[in-house]
Amino acid sequence: MRPDDEQAGAEEPPGRPESASSCLLTDEAVVVLPCARPGCAGRVRVLTTLGPEGEVHCPLCRRAYFYVLGRLDSTPAGEASPRSGVRSWRLRYLPCAEEPKQTLLTFVGHRDIEIGPGDEFALIQQREDRAQNVFRNVTLGREWVVQPTTGCFPVLGLALLVACWWVLALAT
Numbered sequence: 321m322r323p324d325d326e327q328a329g330a331e332e333p334p335g336r337p338e339s340a341s342s343c344l345l346t347d348e349a350v351v352v353l354p355c356a357r358p359g360c361a362g363r364v365r366v367l368t369t370l371g372p373e374g375e376v377h378c379p380l381c382r383r384a385y386f387y388v389l390g391r392l393d394s395t396p397a398g399e400a401s402p403r404s405g406v407r408s409w410r411l412r413y414l415p416c417a418e419e420p421k422q423t424l425l426t427f428v429g430h431r432d433i434e435i436g437p438g439d440e441f442a443l444i445q446q447r448e449d450r451a452q453n454v455f456r457n458v459t460l461g462r463e464w465v466v467q468p469t470t471g472c473f474p475v476l477g478l479a480l481l482v483a484c485w486w487v488l489a490l491a492t
Contacts, residue, residue, distance in 0.1 A: 343416035344440055345389050345458060351442045353454045357383050358467045364444055364454075372415030376444065385444040385453075388425060389416040392439050400431050406451075406466065407431045416440070429455050430464045 345351065345368050355362035355378040362380030366387045373388045390413035400407040409429050414420040427443060428451045435441060439459040446452040456463035 343389075343391055343414075343420075345391075345416045345442070348458075351389070351456065351458065353442060353444050353456055353463065354465055355381060355383065356385070356444065356446060356452045356454050356465055356467055357381050366442055366444065368416065372417045372420075375447075384447055386447055387445075388413075388441075388443045390414055390420075390423070390425070390441060391416065392435055392437050392441065393422055394437055396435055405431050407433075409433070411435070411441075413441070427453055427455070429453065429466055433457070433464050434460060434462065 348368050351366045351368060353364045353366065355364055357378065360378060360381045360383070362378040364376055364378050364385060366376050366389065368389060372390060373386070376385050376387050377383065378385070390411075392411055393414050394412045396409060396411050398407050398409040406428055407430065409425075409427050411425045412422055413425055415423055425443070427445060433455055435457050439457050442456045442458055444454050452467055454463060454465050
């Protein structure tokens with residue numbers, strides 16, 4: 321009799337129990353997200369072994385981010401801005417932890433973020449500017465990067481520079 325045959329009759333080892341605390345993110349060693357700082361090409365590594373929330377840093381720009389790992393517990397709520405593509409999100413979620421309890425998370429994100437009950441997610445938010453963040457639906461494998469707009473100053477500055485150059489060119 322081969323060892324495989326002996327083990328075939330044995331009971332399967334118990335797997336992780338299906339409970340509110342089971343979270344696939346805890347099986348992953350790391351979740352990698354792009355840095356939310358405009359112009360930075362860094363990749364922020366969130367070690368899932370450090371817990372459901374904490375602080376991480378971008379290896380390139382050294383920007384500090386607060387992170388959250390969890391599983392959506394109910395349908396998301398929020399308010400969309402009529403003029404922009406952003407929305408104020410409110411998620412009730414279970415943190416990826418030993419003893420999860422329902423928690424509320426609010427953040428500013430794109431209106432087209434896809435997430436439903438049971439989906440697992442990772443969020444990094446800059447501490448100084450919470451509108452600068454990255455939301456990743458780990459279940460779907462999609463992410464959304466929210467960066468602050470540069471506003472109209474660069475456009476006006478460029479227009480002013482071109483106008484000055486044109487006036488100087490005509491004057492000579």
